Amino acid sequence: MRLFRSRLPLISIEPCLPSFAKTPPTGPDWIHEIKHDGFRVLARRDGKKVRLISRKGKDLTYRFPLAVQAVSALPVHSCIIDGEAIISDAPGLAVFSLIRSYRNGARATVCAFDLIEIDGEDLRWRPIEDRKAALKKLLHRSHPGIAFNKHFDVEGTVVFHHACKLGCEGIVSKRLGSPYGFGRSNDWIKVKNPAAPAVKREAEEDWAR
Numbered sequence: 001m002r003l004f005r006s007r008l009p010l011i012s013i014e015p016c017l018p019s020f021a022k023t024p025p026t027g028p029d030w031i032h033e034i035k036h037d038g039f040r041v042l043a044r045r046d047g048k049k050v051r052l053i054s055r056k057g058k059d060l061t062y063r064f065p066l067a068v069q070a071v072s073a074l075p076v077h078s079c080i081i082d083g084e085a086i087i088s089d090a091p092g093l094a095v096f097s098l099i100r101s102y103r104n105g106a107r108a109t110v111c112a113f114d115l116i117e118i119d120g121e122d123l124r125w126r127p128i129e130d131r132k133a134a135l136k137k138l139l140h141r142s143h144p145g146i147a148f149n150k151h152f153d154v155e156g157t158v159v160f161h162h163a164c165k166l167g168c169e170g171i172v173s174k175r176l177g178s179p180y181g182f183g184r185s186n187d188w189i190k191v192k193n194p195a196a197p198a199v200k201r202e203a204e205e206d207w208a209r
Helices: 065-072 096-100 102-107 128-138 156-166 197-208
Strands: 016-020 030-035 039-046 049-054 078-086 109-118 146-148 170-175 183-192
Touching: 030 128, 030 156, 030 183, 039 065, 039 109, 049 065, 065 078, 065 102, 065 109, 065 146, 096 102, 109 128, 156 170
Parallel strands: 016 183, 109 146
Antiparallel strands: 030 170, 039 049, 039 078, 078 109, 170 183
């Protein structure tokens, strides 16, 4: 895998990936996010330059101009934001077939869930709740190309139930106090909605291999 290397010191990013489970973790040590069906991206701002890099290191900057414009407008000199590029249908559900089509790229929004670096400060070792608070503050001005992905501190089963009811891909639960990990992490737990299109698509892709 190619890593997204910043010109700033200490920053060499391999996206943190969730481990998989059949049920969400329980207890007060976890927060829970809705998992949207899209393209994982690292949004990198360095001065006036913005790049959107996929999980596997592919440059997606040219595909999502609205998201690039949004990151360019943030009140910082530099930042690295982790998120999911999505396009939603009329009811507001992220639809993978829409984001997959090149002709729809101008509509894509980055659903941001983590802040890795800001103005030269490496945040990877800060607790996730601190990173999320900093990200929410950074995104306090609304822009159609980027949005803060809300998290919930109620029981994960409740969040998962609502995610399934809405038709979302599932949820990702994250351990409070945890740093930003490298590769697959037990501090991030993904539980898939078995009825979601993403699960059927993944099963078909596995069968075809």
